[in-house]
Amino acid sequence: MRVLAIDTSNLVLSVAVMDETRVLGEWTSNQNKNHSITLMDGISMVLNQCKVEPEELDGIAVAKGPGSYTGVRIGVATAKSMAWALQVPVVGLSSLQAVAMNALGYSGGIVPLFDARRGQVYTGLYRSEQVVTVKNELPDRIMLLTDWLMEVKEAVGDESLLFMGEDLHIHQAVIQETLGNQAIFPAPTLYHPRAAQIGWLALQEFKQGKGTDAHELVPDYLQVAEAEAKWLAKQEK
Amino acid sequence: MRVLAIDTSNLVLSVAVMDETRVLGEWTSNQNKNHSITLMDGISMVLNQCKVEPEELDGIAVAKGPGSYTGVRIGVATAKSMAWALQVPVVGLSSLQAVAMNALGYSGGIVPLFDARRGQVYTGLYRSEQVVTVKNELPDRIMLLTDWLMEVKEAVGDESLLFMGEDLHIHQAVIQETLGNQAIFPAPTLYHPRAAQIGWLALQEFKQGKGTDAHELVPDYLQVAEAEAKWLAKQEK
Numbered sequence: 001m002r003v004l005a006i007d008t009s010n011l012v013l014s015v016a017v018m019d020e021t022r023v024l025g026e027w028t029s030n031q032n033k034n035h036s037i038t039l040m041d042g043i044s045m046v047l048n049q050c051k052v053e054p055e056e057l058d059g060i061a062v063a064k065g066p067g068s069y070t071g072v073r074i075g076v077a078t079a080k081s082m083a084w085a086l087q088v089p090v091v092g093l094s095s096l097q098a099v100a101m102n103a104l105g106y107s108g109g110i111v112p113l114f115d116a117r118r119g120q121v122y123t124g125l126y127r128s129e130q131v132v133t134v135k136n137e138l139p140d141r142i143m144l145l146t147d148w149l150m151e152v153k154e155a156v157g158d159e160s161l162l163f164m165g166e167d168l169h170i171h172q173a174v175i176q177e178t179l180g181n182q183a184i185f186p187a188p189t190l191y192h193p194r195a196a197q198i199g200w201l202a203l204q205e206f207k208q209g210k211g212t213d214a215h216e217l218v219p220d221y222l223q224v225a226e227a228e229a230k231w232l233a234k235q236e237k
Numbered sequence: 238m239r240v241l242a243i244d245t246s247n248l249v250l251s252v253a254v255m256d257e258t259r260v261l262g263e264w265t266s267n268q269n270k271n272h273s274i275t276l277m278d279g280i281s282m283v284l285n286q287c288k289v290e291p292e293e294l295d296g297i298a299v300a301k302g303p304g305s306y307t308g309v310r311i312g313v314a315t316a317k318s319m320a321w322a323l324q325v326p327v328v329g330l331s332s333l334q335a336v337a338m339n340a341l342g343y344s345g346g347i348v349p350l351f352d353a354r355r356g357q358v359y360t361g362l363y364r365s366e367q368v369v370t371v372k373n374e375l376p377d378r379i380m381l382l383t384d385w386l387m388e389v390k391e392a393v394g395d396e397s398l399l400f401m402g403e404d405l406h407i408h409q410a411v412i413q414e415t416l417g418n419q420a421i422f423p424a425p426t427l428y429h430p431r432a433a434q435i436g437w438l439a440l441q442e443f444k445q446g447k448g449t450d451a452h453e454l455v456p457d458y459l460q461v462a463e464a465e466a467k468w469l470a471k472q473e474k
Contacts, residue, residue: 026265106342131423186368189433196426
């Protein structure tokens, strides 16, 4: 089974083609360029390099959020369009789980995070299972970092917590101050999402028949956009 | 400090540009194409995408073996040429350590391996240190897999051993049979070397002033080539 996987949900753009046994090709860019312009080029480059025609794909995998509204929309819309055009199933996965997969095999708690402004983060608590997948232990959420650190500490006790993500530098001082040596910060090669990890997670879902029709896939923003919130507030008046 | 990192030592081709804080861009291809033809294209593509001019690089990092003679030579020759032309230091790192870096944070023994034909493997024993680097515990070597499994088991006792590498499928049955549940096989997203991991290891060396002049870098084949062995045997007669 051959899968195209994409992630544009945050600053990083990542595209991979893989099957059950290996990653055929993977391109990751951390240039914060306009994903709406660069994503199709990236997909086309990776497919060409892998000598895979779009018609040879058996499924599409995408990071469905949380993250930047625009970034999530670009990824999900592209995945839906391709899945619809090629008549193949699609799977949407958590952008946080994708990052957590980089700590596959870590024995403590895994805490991916993205900055969500005003002291807030998109985050969740994950656990590595058998160096093959990561399972969610505390659900993805948007929350004040300071509150989150208390909650996650209560959940794991004295266990070590591995923090990951390209936005870590914004919050690292607070995390360090609050948790001390309990907080672990890995090499930056583990910070960014890799599309291959999303592809691998999706392959497990496809195998269980959990892929959905293109029309059923929806983004998972974890919060309503500011414009939507204002519109909703206005309706209530 | 900006580093270009490359690995063509085995079937996989990987190119990355990174600095101390993040991976700027990374391209990995598992197509077993002719690295001598595709490497310069890959380097040029990654530099272009990252908007980095060759003159802006502060160092070159390369996987110096073990692996395919031709693959190692292509990578090392390219790294030396670029380092010489750009007048920047170069660091050569173990191709096995590069793969072991994918298990950063794993608490047991990490055993990367490449097939070396006739029941032999290129391998070594590594350990993750603080989710930042992996250190060598039993040196890289070429050895009969069956002998190696005995030696590595003696070294770690009952601890779990994580086996990794694109050639794992060739040897997995023997490993499983010999070590049973002590042998762990991760998701295939961890099998292939990532140039970014090589770049990250090299950055630590550069920071300690351990980068060398282009002329001092030599491949590390771990064994003489068949042609060389025959020639040497002939001289002795």
